[in-house]
Amino acid sequence: xxxxxxxDTLITVYGGSGFLGxxxxxxxxxxxxxxxxxxxxxxxxxxxxxxxKVGQIHAVQANIRNGASVAAAARDASVLxxxxxxLFERGRQRFDAVHTIGAEQVAxxxxxxxxxxxxxxxxxxxxxxxxxxxxxxxxxxRLVLSAQPTANIMRPSIIFGPEDDFFNRFAAMARLxxxxxxxxxxxxxxxPVFVGDVATAIAIAVAGNARACTIYELxxxxxRSFKQLMQYVLTTIERKRLLVPLPFFVAKLQAMAxxxxxxxxxxxxxxxxxxxxxxxxxxAKAEGRTLHGLGIEPEPxxxxxxxxxxxxxxxxxxxxxxx
Ligand SMILES: NC(=O)c1ccc[n+]([C@@H]2O[C@H](COP(=O)([O-])OP(=O)(O)OC[C@H]3O[C@@H](n4cnc5c(N)ncnc54)[C@H](OP(=O)(O)O)[C@@H]3O)[C@@H](O)[C@H]2O)c1
Numbered sequence: 227x228x229x230x231x232x233x234d235t236l237i238t239v240y241g242g243s244g245f246l247g248x249x250x251x252x253x254x255x256x257x258x259x260x261x262x263x264x265x266x267x268x269x270x271x272x273x274x275x276x277x278x279k280v281g282q283i284h285a286v287q288a289n290i291r292n293g294a295s296v297a298a299a300a301r302d303a304s305v306l307x308x309x310x311x312x313l314f315e316r317g318r319q320r321f322d323a324v325h326t327i328g329a330e331q332v333a334x335x336x337x338x339x340x341x342x343x344x345x346x347x348x349x350x351x352x353x354x355x356x357x358x359x360x361x362x363x364x365x366x367x368r369l370v371l372s373a374q375p376t377a378n379i380m381r382p383s384i385i386f387g388p389e390d391d392f393f394n395r396f397a398a399m400a401r402l403x404x405x406x407x408x409x410x411x412x413x414x415x416x417x418p419v420f421v422g423d424v425a426t427a428i429a430i431a432v433a434g435n436a437r438a439c440t441i442y443e444l445x446x447x448x449x450r451s452f453k454q455l456m457q458y459v460l461t462t463i464e465r466k467r468l469l470v471p472l473p474f475f476v477a478k479l480q481a482m483a484x485x486x487x488x489x490x491x492x493x494x495x496x497x498x499x500x501x502x503x504x505x506x507x508x509x510a511k512a513e514g515r516t517l518h519g520l521g522i523e524p525e526p527x528x529x530x531x532x533x534x535x536x537x538x539x540x541x542x543x544x545x546x547x548x549x
Contacts, residue, residue, distance in 0.1 A: 232258040237432060238299050238341075240264045240290060240332055241309035243271040245389050246346065246382075249425035250307060252277045257429060264288035264299035290328030291318065293335075300335035305432050307344045308332045313359070313391075314485065314493045321362035329366035333373035343377040344431045345370045349417075349443055349504050351381060357498035367441065376438040378431040380424065383445040383504050386527060387421030388534040393527075396459050397538035405468035406460075409477040409492075412453030412469065415503040417445030420525040423517055430520050443510035444517055446524045452500070462531060463538040474501065 242251050242263035254261050255278035265271050268285035275283055288299040290310045300306055310332075312324050329345060336343040351363035370377050384392050400406060424444055430436055450458070453469060460467055472480075478497045485493040510516055517524045 233260065235305070236260045236262060236303045237305045237307060238262045238264055238303040239307045239309065240288065240296070240299070241311065242274065242307075243285075244309060244311075245387070245391065246385060246421060246424060247309050248274065248277070248389070249387065249421045250309060250428050251283060253422075253425040253429040254432065255279075255282055257433070259432070262286055262299065262303060264296075290331065291323050293331045296328070296331045297335045297338065300332075300339045300341060303339065303341050305342045305344065306332055306336045306339075307346075307428060307432070309346050311346070311348075313496070314490050321358050322365075325359075325362035326365045326369065330369040330373055333370040333377060336374045336377070342432075342434070343370070343374045344428050344436075345377055345379045346428070347379050347381045347441070349381045349383045349445070349506065350499060350502060355498070356501070357495050359495050360499060371439060378436045378438065379441040380427055380431070381441060381443045382419050382424050383417040383443075383506070384419070385421050385424055386418045386446075386531060390421065392418070393459060393531050393535055396456060397463050397535040400460060400463060400465050400467050401538050403467070405470045406456050407472045407477070408453050408456065408469050409472050409497060409500045410474045411471045412451055412456060414452050414500045415449050415505050416452065416455060417449050417505040418455070418527050419444050419446045419517070420527075420530055423522050423524045426522055427517060427520050430522075436520060437515075440515055441510075442515045442517075442520065443506040445506040447526050449505050458527065458531075459535065463535055464540060465538075 243265045261283045263285045271285040288295040347363045350360045353364040481492040481494045
């Protein structure tokens with residue numbers, strides 16, 4: 227009997243059109259898998275085609291809030307990957323519906339089709355958290371493991387990479403604004419992790435080389451406070467800006483107004499998330515449920531972030547012209 231090659235193996239990636247999705251699809255394409263990207267609007271996933279060979283990647287319609295479409299997208303797949311997530315709620319896109327019930331639907335589909343499952347959660351997932359985002363992620367982990375007990379769960383800290391929403395957002399703010407806010411004094415600690423490393427971790431799980439029924443916590447090599455990250459952004463883009471401490475209650479009042487923007491700069495729920503550290507736990511380190519445990523040496527921000535925030539430097543345009 228001939229061994230099954232990756233090109234015979236179909237992987238369905240829910241949420242494959244997003245920031246992490248693009249890198250996961252690239253990592254899987256490099257390993258020769260067939261990839262089905264399950265998205266709400268397949269026509270918006272065309273940017274993924276150049277990441278693979280002709281015919282290797284195709285998009286199908288699926289809304290994680292619709293169980294039938296989730297199940298249809300799982301058909302014939304050997305592995306399902308769930309990357310669907312939202313940062314704020316709009317209309318029917320509620321944390322519970324998308325993160326929790328949606329994730330359970332994917333896990334039920336995996337179980338029904340005999341597929342393995344890699345589910346992406348987030349560090350900070352906690353059913354006792356004051357943040358509804360964090361509660362919905364924790365409830366998802368519980369339901370996912372109950373519906374598909376062999377699942378691998380990946381909890382990243384904040385993810386960085388060329389299209390990220392963190393360093394790009396604050397570098398852009400620093401270009402326009404004389405000051406950057408430090409919510410709660412900027413004391414919350416983060417462990418930024420490179421999107422390529424998260425994608426590699428997922429690919430390792432897809433290959434069956436991660437522990438089943440296990441929650442991995444994915445962080446980069448360095449732990450930095452929010453204030454240190456803002457200082458790093460300013461140094462990297464060569465701008466001097468005031469860093470203004472903002473007590474949590476003031477930030478929450480501002481967030482109450484900002485949450486109604488089409489893409490809110492800040493929501494009250496996100497303020498709650500900033501009250502706690504977002505770092506890999508000691509338990510995960512001790513048990514090897516980390517990038518190192520998967521054999522990955524994580525990239526530091528210094529190796530990657532300057533390559534894409536340079537355009538926010540004062541001298542960026544000039545350098546671009548002579549480059
Ligand atoms: N980025 C980070 O720093 C970070 C940190 C920790 C954890 N995570 C987790 O990592 C995962 C990926 O995050 P990301 O940064 O790549 O987010 P993203 O860029 O916003 O991508 C989210 C994806 O979910 C899809 N989606 C949203 N609602 C959907 C629905 N109802 N049905 C089907 N698809 C839906 C989006 O597609 P459309 O909206 O176009 O349909 C998009 O493809 C999420 O679970 C997130 O919580 C991210």
